[in-house]
Amino acid sequence: SSQASFNFSMPAANTTLTANFNTVYTVTYSVIGGNGSLAATVNGTAISSGSSVVAGSDVVFTATPANGYKVKEWKANGTVVSGNTSNNYTVEDIAANTTVNVEFELITYTLTFIVKATDNTLLEGASININSETIVTNASGEATIDLAPGTYDYTVTLQDYLDVTESVTITNANVTENVEMSHVGIVEGDFAQFSVYPNPFSNEITISNPQIVKSVSISAINGQVLSIIETEGKASINTENLPVGMYLITFESHNGERFISKMVKN
Template sequence: MKQLTKILFLIVNCTLLINNGMGQNLVPNPSFEDTVSCPTSDNQLYNCVGWDAYSSPDYFSTCSSSPDVAVPNNWGGFQQPATGDSYVAIGVFGDTSFFYSCDSSSCNSHEFVGRFLSTPLAIGVKYYVSFRTSLSISNSLSVNCAADKLGVKFTNGQPSFGVPSPTLISNSAHIYSSTLLTDSSGWSMVHGTFIADSTYNYIILGNFFDDSNTTTQIMDGNTYCNSYYFIDDVCVSTDSLTCVNSVGINDTPFNQSGFNVYPNPATNQITIENLQLGDAYEIQIYNSLGQLLYSDSEVHTINKEIDINTFSNGLLLINIKSENRNFFYKLLKK
């Protein structure tokens, strides 16, 4: 009986140790769900529990009644959350007029979000890091440009956040994207691993590289280049199953695997491919103003071709309803 008691004691204590950090996400409020209050305007990250702002990042939620920061339609375009009801957005590259804190032609004034981890990192331990991001393309906000270098940096304590000094731009980060993040329809994942060389207790997300070390690509016909990205599902863990277990970028839209919409951008015709091979589905296409341009309430074909030649150039929002599920896509008509 004593031996059995010892075994049970060891099992309980091992379980407590595991639950006290091993395998858990060390980022509290990782998908920005916990709120102090619903956002009513831009630059209100203080309404998201535990997260700090550098410059003027924005907070979006389904609970907001403001069209600027509501979900899924807001001033950054149309985007469903990767998880839950909320997400944040940051500028990672832009003309001086895009960042109100920028007062020179080469100030590299990027936006960042950060917070304390639930537990400091342990020196010599391998950590898996990931977050989801989606490119915003919006005429109302004048954002139109894809960029690389979006990533994560860990620090000991909270840096001096605020404006105007961009102290975080050092052309280095613990994890970052080395390729352009061009997906504006679904959510891409930036992820990687690193071995902690300090007991870091603070995580920051943004572009830590100056403009000359950031690659960009204009996604529409404008001549300016402003990059603005939605962010959701931030994760740091010692467990590869909790976050992601490989280094790189996954450009497959998150939770959008039921259908494939191509080409993007498109000029005359698009094809919607049913990857589920299931029951009939419904298609609705809207312009960026929310006006319905096309509707088909019962589609049975695997490949549905749609003529968009008469649609005005700009962003198209595609809603596909199938088996009580909604799939959302964004497509650029040129």
């Protein structure tokens, strides 16, 4: 018998009883921080945390992450088990009291931003604010961040370029997000000899070459369009009803080219 007590019927003869003892060790286990469960078995039989296990046994631990999570790391007696982020961990030939912990983390995917100007020039140094973090594009116009599935708002900023505010959705795969930024005050083509003044302005903006302008779009600094005006060759734009503040004024030519100016009303 392997029980701690044993009932014996004494025969009508001298008898010798021998008790053999096995060394046992205590096995405790738990999950750090939740988001999953942990179970243990010895020789295929489930054991609870705090159980005694015979020395030399193999103890098999099985982690079950919650939906959207994975194993981050295992710890044995407080030390991280290097190189094991699988759902299983085995203590072989147990020879001491042992504590095993497992910790889970969200499954994340890589979001890659590629930021270009309207002429396809890759833009270095653009700041991208997303999920309360800021990442910056490299010389290839790229910046990356690891995020859990979900929808995230982001804003891209770069000196002399119009801010871009959009959102991106990550499901269960890596995502590449292409961003196009418009240069503020670019002077070429139809607008090579173009100017607007004064800046700051008050109740009126004057156009130097009104004949080349088809329409004017007035936007808040976050890109929200407030009004679109068909100029019809007029040399001035009435801004009397605009509140004091900073605006992005986009002038579009009859050929579809654009001139963007950051202007302030005082």
